[in-house]
Amino acid sequence: MGATASTPSPSSKTSPRTSAHVSLRKAADEDTVVRLLLPVYFTNDTLTPEDIELVAKSWKLIAGNQVPLFSQMKKLDPSVTAQSCIEYFGDEFSRRFLEVHPLAKSMFTKSTMKLGSLFSRMLSFTVKALDDTDKFDKTFATMTTSHNRMGVRAVEYGIFGEVLFYTLRKTLGTETYSAEVHYAWVKVMSRILRVMIPIVVRYEMSQLPGGADGSENVTGRTSSRSIMRGYQPHLQQDGASMHTNRTTIAQSADI
Numbered sequence: 001m002g003a004t005a006s007t008p009s010p011s012s013k014t015s016p017r018t019s020a021h022v023s024l025r026k027a028a029d030e031d032t033v034v035r036l037l038l039p040v041y042f043t044n045d046t047l048t049p050e051d052i053e054l055v056a057k058s059w060k061l062i063a064g065n066q067v068p069l070f071s072q073m074k075k076l077d078p079s080v081t082a083q084s085c086i087e088y089f090g091d092e093f094s095r096r097f098l099e100v101h102p103l104a105k106s107m108f109t110k111s112t113m114k115l116g117s118l119f120s121r122m123l124s125f126t127v128k129a130l131d132d133t134d135k136f137d138k139t140f141a142t143m144t145t146s147h148n149r150m151g152v153r154a155v156e157y158g159i160f161g162e163v164l165f166y167t168l169r170k171t172l173g174t175e176t177y178s179a180e181v182h183y184a185w186v187k188v189m190s191r192i193l194r195v196m197i198p199i200v201v202r203y204e205m206s207q208l209p210g211g212a213d214g215s216e217n218v219t220g221r222t223s224s225r226s227i228m229r230g231y232q233p234h235l236q237q238d239g240a241s242m243h244t245n246r247t248t249i250a251q252s253a254d255i
């Protein structure tokens with residue numbers, strides 16, 4: 001007598017309708033987590049040509065060693081050892097970043113000076129690429145994938161922006177780094193986050209139990225909390241880099 005082919009039980013099958021439902025639920029959960037992990041300074045306001053000009057001019061002052069405040073600091077403050085304004089910016093940026101987020105030290109093997117130079121080069125590219133959307137998006141998408149392998153978490157990109165604003169203000173001075181210039185940089189950082197955060201969230205959710213196949217037991221709420229677990233920002237007394245995000249707000253409100 002020939003072998004009888006086994007018939008899969010109804011429960012072992014995934015209907016197209018169920019599969020579509022799971023896919024939609026997964027996409028909805030990803031969108032929810034993305035919204036929760038965006039920092040409070042994030043904006044969807046359009047980056048205008050005028051904004052790009054403000055950003056480019058302010059960065060040119062730093063890169064071209066043309067900031068009057070830096071020259072004054074060099075004369076009056078012996079602790080300022082940087083030989084150029086962009087070197088000072090890089091040093092202050094890396095110092096502040098590791099001060100606010102000391103857990104990130106384990107991810108870097110470079111000296112503080114080399115780390116600052118890395119950040120400065122990335123910002124130089126960012127400013128130059130603002131007029132080329134495709135190049136901008138592709139470069140930051142590739143960078144995000146690389147950072148995923150390094151263990152950089154979604155919430156840390158928001159901290160990067162906070163430290164960027166702090167360092168720009170400290171380097172340029174409050175007169176040059178006006179509210180208008182600040183908001184132009186906020187729009188730039190928001191554009192970066194629009195590219196990077198969804199990629200990071202998708203990757204981090206895939207690492208959660210049940211997350212790789214879009215299982216419904218991974219909800220936006222539990223995912224955002226799991227992604228945030230273990231992250232402890234070091235809040236500064238001056239309040240200049242206190243990174244607050246929508247996850248923290250949602251948790252405190254018990255939404």
